[in-house]
Amino acid sequence: MVEEDSDNMKGLPIGEDNFRYIRDKGLFYVDKSAFIDRILANDSRVYLFTRPRRFGKSMNLSMLDAYLNIGYGSRAKAWFDGLEITRLRPEDPNRGAYPVILLNMKNISVDSEKDAKESFRDMVATMYGRYDFMKDSDRIDSAMRNRFSEYTGKTADDSTLTNSLWNLSMMLHAYYGKRVVILVDEYDNLINSFYGRPEQESMLRFVRNILSPALKSNDSLQFAVVTGVMQITKESIFSGLNNMVVYNILSRDFADMFGFTGSEVEAILAEANHPEKIGTAKEWYDGYRFGEAEVYNPWSILRYVGSDFEAKPYWVDTGSDTVLKGMIRDADDESCNAMVTLARGGSVLFEINPETTFEHLRATSSDLMSILAMSGYLNAVPAEDGMYRLSAPNNEVRGELERQMLSLAAPNNARRLARDFNDALIGGDTAGAEDAIGEILMRHFGSLALTNEGEYRNLLAGLLVATASGYDVSVEREAGIGRFDIRMLSNGHGPSVVIEVKILGSGDSDDLEAAARKGLEQARARKYGHGAGDVRLYGMAFRGKTVRLVDS
Numbered sequence: 001m002v003e004e005d006s007d008n009m010k011g012l013p014i015g016e017d018n019f020r021y022i023r024d025k026g027l028f029y030v031d032k033s034a035f036i037d038r039i040l041a042n043d044s045r046v047y048l049f050t051r052p053r054r055f056g057k058s059m060n061l062s063m064l065d066a067y068l069n070i071g072y073g074s075r076a077k078a079w080f081d082g083l084e085i086t087r088l089r090p091e092d093p094n095r096g097a098y099p100v101i102l103l104n105m106k107n108i109s110v111d112s113e114k115d116a117k118e119s120f121r122d123m124v125a126t127m128y129g130r131y132d133f134m135k136d137s138d139r140i141d142s143a144m145r146n147r148f149s150e151y152t153g154k155t156a157d158d159s160t161l162t163n164s165l166w167n168l169s170m171m172l173h174a175y176y177g178k179r180v181v182i183l184v185d186e187y188d189n190l191i192n193s194f195y196g197r198p199e200q201e202s203m204l205r206f207v208r209n210i211l212s213p214a215l216k217s218n219d220s221l222q223f224a225v226v227t228g229v230m231q232i233t234k235e236s237i238f239s240g241l242n243n244m245v246v247y248n249i250l251s252r253d254f255a256d257m258f259g260f261t262g263s264e265v266e267a268i269l270a271e272a273n274h275p276e277k278i279g280t281a282k283e284w285y286d287g288y289r290f291g292e293a294e295v296y297n298p299w300s301i302l303r304y305v306g307s308d309f310e311a312k313p314y315w316v317d318t319g320s321d322t323v324l325k326g327m328i329r330d331a332d333d334e335s336c337n338a339m340v341t342l343a344r345g346g347s348v349l350f351e352i353n354p355e356t357t358f359e360h361l362r363a364t365s366s367d368l369m370s371i372l373a374m375s376g377y378l379n380a381v382p383a384e385d386g387m388y389r390l391s392a393p394n395n396e397v398r399g400e401l402e403r404q405m406l407s408l409a410a411p412n413n414a415r416r417l418a419r420d421f422n423d424a425l426i427g428g429d430t431a432g433a434e435d436a437i438g439e440i441l442m443r444h445f446g447s448l449a450l451t452n453e454g455e456y457r458n459l460l461a462g463l464l465v466a467t468a469s470g471y472d473v474s475v476e477r478e479a480g481i482g483r484f485d486i487r488m489l490s491n492g493h494g495p496s497v498v499i500e501v502k503i504l505g506s507g508d509s510d511d512l513e514a515a516a517r518k519g520l521e522q523a524r525a526r527k528y529g530h531g532a533g534d535v536r537l538y539g540m541a542f543r544g545k546t547v548r549l550v551d552s
Contacts, residue, residue: 011026011027011028012027012028012302012305012306013027013028013029013302014302014303014306017058017059017062018062019059019062019063019065019066019079020062020066020072020079023066023078023079023080024079028268028271030260030264030267030268030298031083031084032056032059032060032063032257033063033067033080033083033084033085033086034084034085034088034257035060035063035064035254035257036063036064036067036085036089037084037085037088037089038253038254038257039064039223039225040089040092040094042245044223044243044244044245045221045223045224045243045244046215046223046224046225046226046238046241046243046244046245047223047224047225047226047244047245047247048226048227048228048231048238048244048245048246048247049225049226049227049228049247049248049254049258050227050228050229050230050231050246050247050248050249050354050374051227051229051249051258051259051290051376052229052249052374052375052376053186053229053375053376054297054298054299054315055258055259055297055298055299055376056257056258056259056298057185057186057227057228057258058104058106058185058186058227060227060257060258061102061183061185061225061227062102064100064181064183064225065100065102065183066079066080067079067080067085067094067095067096068094068095068096068097068098068100068181069096069098069099069100070096070097070098070099070100070176070178071099071100072096073096076095076096077095080095097178098178098179098180098181098222099172099173099175099176099178099180099181100180100181100182100183101127101165101168101169101172101180101181101182101183102183102185103123103127103165103182103183103184103185104123104185104186105120105184105185105186105187105189105190105207106185106186106189107119107123108120108123108189108190110189110190110193110194112199113194113199113202113203116190116194116199116203116206117158117161117206120161120210121154121156121161122154124151124156124161124164125151125152125153125154127164127168128148128151128152128164128168129152131168131171131172131175132152134148134171134172134175135148135149135152137175139174139175140171140174140175141174144167144170144171144174147160147167148171151164151167151168162206162209162210162213163209163213164210165182165184165210165211165213165214166213166214166218169182169214169218169220169221170220172220173219173220178222179220179221179222180220180221180222181222181223181224181225182214182215182221182223182224182225183224183225183226184211184224184225184226184227185227186227186228186229187207187211187226187227187228187237188207188228188229188230188232189228190203190206190207191203191204191207191232192229192230204236204237207237208236208237208238208239211226211237211238212237212238212239212240212241215238215241215244216238216240216241229374229375230371230374230375231246231248231354231355231374232355233355246354248354248374249289249290249291249354249373249374249380250290250291250352250354250380251290251291252291252292253291254291255290255291255292255293255295256290256293256295258290258295259288259290259293259295259296259297259298260295260296260297260298260301261293261294261295261296262286262294262296264296265278265281265286265296265301266278268301268302268305269281269305272305274305274309277309280309280311281296281301281304281311282296282394283311283394283395284300284304284311284394284395284396285297285300285301285304285315285394285396286393286394287379287392287393287394287397288376288379288393289379289380289381289393297315297376297394297396299314299315300313300314300315300396303315311395312396313396313399313400314396315376315396316396316397316399316400331368331458332364332365332454333454333457333475333476334365335364335365335368335369336457336458336461336475336476337474337475337476337477338350338365338368338369338390339401339404339465340461340465340473340474340475342378342390342391342392342398342401343392343398343401343402343404343465344465344472344473345391345392345398346391347389347390347391348369348389348390348391349383349387349388349389349390350365350366350369350370350387350388350390351366351386351387351388352366352369352370352373352380352388352390353366353367353370354370354374369390372390373388373390376397377392377397377400377401378390378391378392378393378397379391379392379393402465415467417436417437417439417440417443417463418436418440418462418463418464418467419467420432420435420436421433421436421437421440421463421464421467422463422464422467422468424436425464425488425497425499425536425538426488426494426495426497426536428536428551430538430549430550430551433549434547434548434549437460437463437547437549438545438546438547440459440463441544441545441547442545445545450542450544452503453485453501453502453503456501456503456542457475457476457485457486457501458475460485460486460499460501460540461473461475461486464486464488468488470490470491470493470494471488471489471490471491471494471496471497472488472489472491473486473487473488473489474486474487474489479498479527479528479529479530479531479532480526480527480528480529480530481526481527482522482526482527482528484498484499484500484523484528485499485500485501486498486499486501487499487528487532489532490532490533490534492533495533495534495535495536496529496532496533496534496535496536497535497536497538498523498528498529498532498535498536498537498538499519499523499538499539499540500519500520500522500523500528500537500538500539500540501519501540501541501542502515502516502518502519502539502540502541502542503541503542503543504541504542504543505543506543506544508543512541512542512543512546512547512548513541513548513550515539515541515548516539516540516541516548516549516550517539517550518539518541519538519539519540519541519550520537520538520539520550520551520552521539522539523537523538523539524537524552536551536552537551537552538550538551539551
């Protein structure tokens with residue numbers, strides 16, 4: 001039951017993903033135990049589930065551990081009393097039948113490669129420490145017992161360290177005489193966190209060397225379930241693993257096992273005595289599509305209920321999306337235009353590739369849109385010719401996309417200056433616009449932060465999309481007899497704006513005034529204002545952090 005007092009909603013497992021703890025404490029639990037039945041009904045050796053962060057992956061793995069682990073004994077029965085799995089499998093020989101290894105990689109340090117390996121070394125020591133009773137057992141040969149001590153004593157070298165999962169599975173198999181279930185949570189956390197850093201490839205190899213021997217040709221493996229946010233290609237991580245099945249956000253099977261369905265959210269709100277809040281919950285936290293299932297963000301729903309029904313962003317403020325932010329920073333013109341449309345509540349049509357290769361990842365439009373969809377920022381609905389109709393699923397994510405567009409302009413809060421810049425452009429105040437953009441450059445950008453015309457265009461688009469209410473902002477589109485750089489197309493309540501951007505290097509002989517004039521003349525000659533109604537044409541020139549803006 002969910003009880004209410006004057007301070008907060010009690011009984012909600014906010015921030016808690018340990019199934020055993022939730023059941024022991026009698027906290028509110030949305031029953032996803034049918035996940036166990038579906039896993040056991042298949043005969044696959046390795047499962048990979050990819051979903052956005054905080055959509056129930058850790059909870060489901062913790063639940064599998066509680067159900068299957070031979071180490072919990074008679075305690076396990078009470079955890080599943082009244083749940084769907086008990087109805088589906090009243091007498092199940094799989095319950096409490098296997099040694100289980102649960103490896104959670106989401107809490108590994110990512111400050112540096114050295115810290116990551118030391119953090120993993122500590123995790124391995126803790127993992128082996130749970131089986132301290134095996135270290136002196138004659139069921140395990142002496143070489144393995146020595147290896148056990150290396151892991152618990154944190155003296156294993158890198159090669160031995162990466163074989164830790166495989167070695168533990170063999171030890172458990174030897175001790176219990178039963179094959180082992182391996183559960184790996186957030187396998188891609190290290191790779192995502194090191195995206196764009198010099199250690200990226202090294203971390204990719206490190207993760208591959210941990211998982212590959214444990215999951216491939218391991219005679220001690222009963223089956224494995226691996227979760228992550230993104231589906232890194234088989235060639236990168238799971239090379240040679242032919243017995244793996246993948247369930248991503250586009251897959252129909254298991255689609256309702258991650259996130260809350262509409263009926264589950266209605267039940268939560270009814271339990272909290274506020275069923276009338278369903279409309280607000282839907283606007284803010286619904287709109288995700290996994291396979292053919294429509295689901296809500298479970299983290300945000302629990303926080304919404306637990307925060308006395310205050311509708312605001314919850315999920316988008318958790319964790320860091322290093323890959324996403326890096327790709328947005330380097331976005332090409334097509335991606336930037338798509339982001340503008342999405343941030344304004346529109347939709348775009350793209351191919352979606354659920355596999356991404358981190359060694360060769362670049363900020364192409366398809367890469368960026370695929371990652372946005374896989375990581376929970378976009379809803380992907382199948383369209384014609386293998387394409388997907390992409391849109392922001394709800395108010396929470398739309399607001400974050402707008403903030404991400406502003407982050408193209410400045411890493412910190414530049415909204416006031418962005419608004420000043422926008423208002424000055426619409427009002428024809430070139431000096432005011434220069435001052436605002438110059439202040440943003442001086443405050444928020446290092447001397448080498450912007451190096452080419454595309455980055456300056458993205459800067460301007462990020463500023464304008466976050467503040468230009470009533471305008472359609474676009475980048476590098478055809479108009480007249482050419483392609484403009486930036487256009488704010490008015491909805492009729494003010495003039496449209498077209499900006500042609502010129503970039504000068506330190507060695508260029510032209511001054512900023514002349515370069516800005518060239519931009520203005522280009523906009524006039526090529527009729528970039530055609531079809532825009534009442535329009536203000538601007539030429540804008542940059543040299544590093546200095547700027548000049550001219551109009552007609």
